[in-house]
Amino acid sequence: MxxxxxxxxxxxxxxxxxxxxxxxxxxxxxxxxxxxxxxxxxxxxxxxxxxxxxxxxxxxxxxxxxxxxxxxxxxxxxxxxxxxxxxxxxxxxxxxxxxxxxxxxxxxxxxxxxxxxxxxxxxxxxxxxxxxxxxxxxxxxxxxxxxxTEKTHTSDELMPSLKQASDNYDKAISTQDARMFDSLLSAEFTSVNENGKIRNKAEEIAQIKSADLKLTSVKSEDKKFRIHRSTAVETGVFTVSGTYKGKAFTDKGRYTSTWFYSNGKWQLASDHTSLIK
Structure with missing residues (x-):
C-alpha cells in the first residue's frame, strides 16, 4: 500500500x-x-x-x-x-x-x-x-x-502639430500643391466660400490646381486655435493676390476652419470664408 x-x-x-x-x-x-x-x-x-x-x-x-x-x-x-x-x-x-x-x-x-x-x-x-x-x-x-483605450491628449500636446498642419495648408495654397491638399483634407471635407458656394474635396482640389488660377501672394494673419479633445477650430485673416483667367485680383477676408485629429495627424473637415469689404 x-x-x-x-x-x-x-x-x-x-x-x-x-x-x-x-x-x-x-x-x-x-x-x-x-x-x-x-x-x-x-x-x-x-x-x-x-x-x-x-x-x-x-x-x-x-x-x-x-x-x-x-x-x-x-x-x-x-x-x-x-x-x-x-x-x-x-x-x-x-x-x-x-x-x-x-x-x-x-x-x-x-x-x-x-x-x-x-x-x-x-x-x-x-x-x-x-x-x-x-x-x-x-x-x-x-x-x-x-x-x-487611449489617453486623452492635452491641448499643449496637440497644439504644435495643429499649427504645423495649418502652416502646411497655407503652403499648399500658395504652391497650389494638389498632393499636399489631398493629404490635409479629409474625405468628407466641405468648403463654403464668401458667395455661399459649397465645394467637396475633389472640387476644392480641382479649383486650387486650375490652370486658370495663378497665385502670387498668400498670407494668413491673426491665427487663433481652440482645441476640444480631438477637434479644433481655427480662425484668422487671409489675403490672397493673383490672377484668374488673366484678370488680376486681391481678396482679403476672415476664415473659420474645423480640424480633427486621427491616425497621428490633423485633417481639415470644413472651411468657411467671408470677404472684408
Whole structure:
C-alpha cells in the first residue's frame, strides 16, 4: 500500500510538472505572438496579420467602433499602398498573461509615435491600455479579439502639430500643391466660400490646381486655435493676390476652419470664408 501511495504521488508530481512546463511554453508563445504583433504593426506586415488573426477576429476601438478581421486587413492593404501617416514606433509594456486552458487573456500598456507624411511633420506620442483574447486552435495560438483605450491628449500636446498642419495648408495654397491638399483634407471635407458656394474635396482640389488660377501672394494673419479633445477650430485673416483667367485680383477676408485629429495627424473637415469689404 505504501508503495502504491509513493507511485501515485510520484505520478502526480510528474503530471503536474508536465502541466506547468506545457503552460510555460504556451505563455512564452503567447508573449512572442504579442511582441510580433507590435513588429508587424510597425512594418505593415500583412501576411503576419492574415496568419495571426482568427477568422472571427474582432477589434473594439477607443471610440466605441467595432472592426472585423476583413476590415483590418483591408485597412492594412490600403495603408501599405497609399500611406496616410507614418508610424514611427509602437511598443507594449507591462504585458501580463493569464491562462485558462486553450484561452489566454493578455493585458498591457501600449505606446506609439506617429507623424504626418510631410518632411517637417511634428511627431506625436500616444499611449493607452489594451486587452486581448488569444485562443489555441489545432495547436496554434491565434488572436481572437482585442480592445484598446487611449489617453486623452492635452491641448499643449496637440497644439504644435495643429499649427504645423495649418502652416502646411497655407503652403499648399500658395504652391497650389494638389498632393499636399489631398493629404490635409479629409474625405468628407466641405468648403463654403464668401458667395455661399459649397465645394467637396475633389472640387476644392480641382479649383486650387486650375490652370486658370495663378497665385502670387498668400498670407494668413491673426491665427487663433481652440482645441476640444480631438477637434479644433481655427480662425484668422487671409489675403490672397493673383490672377484668374488673366484678370488680376486681391481678396482679403476672415476664415473659420474645423480640424480633427486621427491616425497621428490633423485633417481639415470644413472651411468657411467671408470677404472684408
Amino acid at each position: 505504501k508503495n502504491f501511495t509513493k507511485l501515485f504521488t510520484l505520478f502526480s508530481v510528474v503530471v503536474f510538472s508536465t502541466f506547468l512546463h506545457s503552460q510555460k511554453n504556451d505563455i512564452d508563445m503567447v508573449l512572442k505572438l504579442n511582441a510580433d504583433f507590435d513588429k508587424a504593426s510597425l512594418s505593415g506586415d500583412l501576411p503576419f496579420f492574415e496568419n495571426a488573426l482568427a477568422p472571427d477576429f474582432v477589434s473594439y476601438h477607443p471610440d466605441g467602433s467595432k472592426v472585423t478581421r476583413a476590415e483590418v486587413l483591408e485597412r492594412i492593404r490600403k495603408e501599405k499602398e497609399k500611406p496616410s501617416y507614418k508610424l514611427l514606433s509602437v511598443k507594449s509594456d507591462d504585458v501580463k498573461v493569464k491562462m485558462d486552458g486553450n484561452l489566454a487573456y493578455v493585458t498591457g500598456l501600449w505606446n506609439a509615435s506617429t507623424s504626418g507624411l510631410e518632411a517637417d511633420a511634428v511627431p506625436h506620442n500616444d499611449t493607452g491600455f489594451y486587452s486581448a483574447m488569444f485562443e489555441k486552435r489545432d495547436g496554434k495560438w491565434m488572436i481572437v479579439s482585442d480592445h484598446s
